Amino acid sequence: MNHSPNDLIMLFNDLFRDAFRTVLVRGDEEPEYLPAGSTSELAQIVFAHGYYASALHEISHWCVAGEYRRTLHDYGYWYCPDGRTPAQQQAFEQVEVKPQAIEWLFSVAAGSKFHISVDNLSGGGASDECGFRSRVLGQAESYLATGLPQRAQSFFDALKSFYGTGDNFSTAWRDDVRRVVPLYSAKELYEAN
Structure with missing residues (x-):
């Protein structure tokens, strides 16, 4: 595509x-x-x-x-560039959960590849990468269950229509969750058995 x-x-x-x-x-x-x-x-x-x-x-x-x-x-918003301290990185991750959850949903709706971004390569990486991935996933799942903010929903719907992904969105979403948050997927499989 x-x-x-x-x-x-x-x-x-x-x-x-x-x-x-x-x-x-x-x-x-x-x-x-x-x-x-x-x-x-x-x-x-x-x-x-x-x-x-x-x-x-x-x-x-x-x-x-x-x-x-x-x-x-x-x-x-403040923006502290790459090279953040652990405290700055933790603050960054807190404000990035909602935008990255929406971005992920947009990416799947467009049929494009999403990557979680902790945006701190020279500062020691994420403060809690596994936790951050789980929080982004949790927020995205919440949006799917209760609806996106109005402007996000309009753009999400436009992407699904333009790229023809509406009919297979649920399957594509589940597949992408397994790719982006593999530990969550393994835990989910373990608890199901």
Whole structure:
């Protein structure tokens, strides 16, 4: 399956440009959210280096951000780059659960490969990678059971329609859970026997 970021730009902008005055934009550098500067401007979700996965991740952050946060540069969140201390990494992992859960659901809906990201290669990695994977999975499962936030649900549905994954989403989801959270899958199999 072809995964062009141009498709995500088209889908996102068709859904949200007019209703939320926000567009998805291919960037050359690091990702960034730029709120609208005036009533005639559009807010921009800039994804990194034209990467498909980066676009899905940045859209996920936008889907989580409330109305006030969408008026702030990068939603008003701190970002400490790679090389975080254990305390900084733990804080990072706490705020990344919901966006990564949504990104994972978007990825499966698009038929693309998702990777959990602890984003701390030179800082010692995750504070609790197994726990983080389990929390992201738990949040994604909760969204599937109770529904995604409204904007995320709209984009999720658009991805399933565009990529034709709606009929086999449940099977693809179960397969991806086994790939991304293998310890969870082994535990689930053990408890079933």
